[in-house]
Amino acid sequence: MTNALFTIYLFIVVTLVASAGMTVWERKAQCARRRFLGICAAGYVALAVGCIIATARSHMPGVSGAALGNLIILGGYMIVLEAVAGLGGRRYRALSAAVLAGMAALWAWGGVPWATWTWLYASSVPIALVCLITAWEAWRSPPLRALRSRNVLIVITGFHGILYAGRALILPVLVARWGQDALDLSSSVTLYAGVLYSVVLPMVMLALVREEGAARLTHLATTDHLTELGNRRWFFSQGAEMIAGAQGDLALLAFDIDHFKSINDRFGHATGDKVLKSFARVLREVVGPDALLARIGGEEFAIMLPGRDGAAARRIGQAVLDGFADSAVVSRTGVAVSATVSGGLAELETAARDVASLLGLADRALYCAKTLGRNRLEPALPSLAATSAIAEMAAA
The missing domain is CATH 1.20.1070 (Rhopdopsin 7-helix transmembrane proteins)
Incomplete structure (x- = not known):
C-alpha cells in the first residue's frame, strides 16, 4: 500500500x-x-x-x-x-x-x-x-x-x-x-x-x-399540552401570516364551553380536562386540514378558516356545536358528562385586518350567543358593537 x-x-x-x-x-x-x-x-x-x-x-x-x-x-x-x-x-x-x-x-x-x-x-x-x-x-x-x-x-x-x-x-x-x-x-x-x-x-x-x-x-x-392544539401564541403568529396572504374569503370562529366552571366544581378538574380533550377531538373531526386550530386559554378555542365565507364557516361552526353536544365523557364516579359550547363568527373585512381585531369581533358575537341562551353560533354584526359591553357583563 x-x-x-x-x-x-x-x-x-x-x-x-x-x-x-x-x-x-x-x-x-x-x-x-x-x-x-x-x-x-x-x-x-x-x-x-x-x-x-x-x-x-x-x-x-x-x-x-x-x-x-x-x-x-x-x-x-x-x-x-x-x-x-x-x-x-x-x-x-x-x-x-x-x-x-x-x-x-x-x-x-x-x-x-x-x-x-x-x-x-x-x-x-x-x-x-x-x-x-x-x-x-x-x-x-x-x-x-x-x-x-x-x-x-x-x-x-x-x-x-x-x-x-x-x-x-x-x-x-x-x-x-x-x-x-x-x-x-x-x-x-x-x-x-x-x-x-x-x-x-x-x-x-x-x-x-x-x-x-x-x-x-x-x-x-x-402547542397546548392538554389538547395538542396550537396555543394562543402560535395562533396569533400563524394567523397573522394567513391574513397577510389571504386573497379571498377568510373567517374566524371563536368558541367557549358553556358552564365549564360548574363542570369542574361538580365533577372535578380531571373530568373538565376530559371535556376539553373531547371538544378538541370534535374540532379535528369537523374542520379541514388547512384550518388553524388553537386553544386560546381556559375553555376558549378559536379556528381560522382560509377560503371560507360566512355561510361556509357557519356550517362548520354548527357542525362543531352539534358534534360536541352529542358527545360525552365519563367522570371518575362513572357519570356521563355532556356539555355544550357557544360560538361567534367573524369574517375578514376592512375593519378587521389583523388577528386581534378579527378575534375581538368573534368574541363579541360569542358573548352575544351566551346571552341568547348558549349552545348556539352567532355572527359578528355591526349592531354587536353597541351591545358588546352588556353581553360581556352577562357572560361574566
Missing part, C-alpha cells in the same frame, strides 16, 4: 473514531435519542476497526485479514442500518445475521481460490444492499419526514449503495476491457467515497438529532 493510500485510510479511521467520540458526547444532551446515538457510535467504531484490519490485511496469514476486515466493515454498515431503521420502529437483526453468516461462508469456501474476486466484487454486494436499505429506511421513516437533514442522509447512503452495486456488477466488465487502469480508478473512487461517507454520515446523524430536538422544543412552545 502506498503512503498516499495509507494516509487516506488513516484519515478515514481517525474521522470515524472522532465521530464516535462526539456522538457519545452528544448523548448527554439528547436524552430522547440516546439509544440511536449509541448505535451510531458503535457503527462508526466497527467501520474504523474494519478499515484498520483491511489496511493491514497483507500482513495477516492467507485471506484472514481480508475476510475479517470485510466482515467487520459490513457489520459497521449494518449497525448504521439498525440505527436508522430503529427510528421507525423496525429491526434488521435477523437479516443482518443471515447476510454476515452468508458472507463468512463465502470467504471460508471461496476465499482462498478466489480471494481477489471475493474482495473486489462479491464483498461489495451486501454492502450495496445494506446501504440502499438504509436510504430506503431514511426515506420512509415517519420521525424523519419533516427533517431537512433526512435528504442528505438519503443521498449519502443511496450514493454509497449505488457505488458498491456498480463495483459488484459493472467493474468486472470494465476490468475485462481496460484491465488494471479500470481497477485502479475504481479503487480510488471507492476510497474517496469512503472518505465522503465517513465525514458526512456522522455529521448528518448529529444534524438529524439536533433538528428533531429543535422541532420538539418548537412544538412544546407552540
Whole structure:
C-alpha cells in the first residue's frame, strides 16, 4: 500500500473514531435519542476497526485479514442500518445475521481460490444492499419526514449503495476491457467515497438529532399540552401570516364551553380536562386540514378558516356545536358528562385586518350567543358593537 493510500485510510479511521467520540458526547444532551446515538457510535467504531484490519490485511496469514476486515466493515454498515431503521420502529437483526453468516461462508469456501474476486466484487454486494436499505429506511421513516437533514442522509447512503452495486456488477466488465487502469480508478473512487461517507454520515446523524430536538422544543412552545392544539401564541403568529396572504374569503370562529366552571366544581378538574380533550377531538373531526386550530386559554378555542365565507364557516361552526353536544365523557364516579359550547363568527373585512381585531369581533358575537341562551353560533354584526359591553357583563 502506498503512503498516499495509507494516509487516506488513516484519515478515514481517525474521522470515524472522532465521530464516535462526539456522538457519545452528544448523548448527554439528547436524552430522547440516546439509544440511536449509541448505535451510531458503535457503527462508526466497527467501520474504523474494519478499515484498520483491511489496511493491514497483507500482513495477516492467507485471506484472514481480508475476510475479517470485510466482515467487520459490513457489520459497521449494518449497525448504521439498525440505527436508522430503529427510528421507525423496525429491526434488521435477523437479516443482518443471515447476510454476515452468508458472507463468512463465502470467504471460508471461496476465499482462498478466489480471494481477489471475493474482495473486489462479491464483498461489495451486501454492502450495496445494506446501504440502499438504509436510504430506503431514511426515506420512509415517519420521525424523519419533516427533517431537512433526512435528504442528505438519503443521498449519502443511496450514493454509497449505488457505488458498491456498480463495483459488484459493472467493474468486472470494465476490468475485462481496460484491465488494471479500470481497477485502479475504481479503487480510488471507492476510497474517496469512503472518505465522503465517513465525514458526512456522522455529521448528518448529529444534524438529524439536533433538528428533531429543535422541532420538539418548537412544538412544546407552540402547542397546548392538554389538547395538542396550537396555543394562543402560535395562533396569533400563524394567523397573522394567513391574513397577510389571504386573497379571498377568510373567517374566524371563536368558541367557549358553556358552564365549564360548574363542570369542574361538580365533577372535578380531571373530568373538565376530559371535556376539553373531547371538544378538541370534535374540532379535528369537523374542520379541514388547512384550518388553524388553537386553544386560546381556559375553555376558549378559536379556528381560522382560509377560503371560507360566512355561510361556509357557519356550517362548520354548527357542525362543531352539534358534534360536541352529542358527545360525552365519563367522570371518575362513572357519570356521563355532556356539555355544550357557544360560538361567534367573524369574517375578514376592512375593519378587521389583523388577528386581534378579527378575534375581538368573534368574541363579541360569542358573548352575544351566551346571552341568547348558549349552545348556539352567532355572527359578528355591526349592531354587536353597541351591545358588546352588556353581553360581556352577562357572560361574566
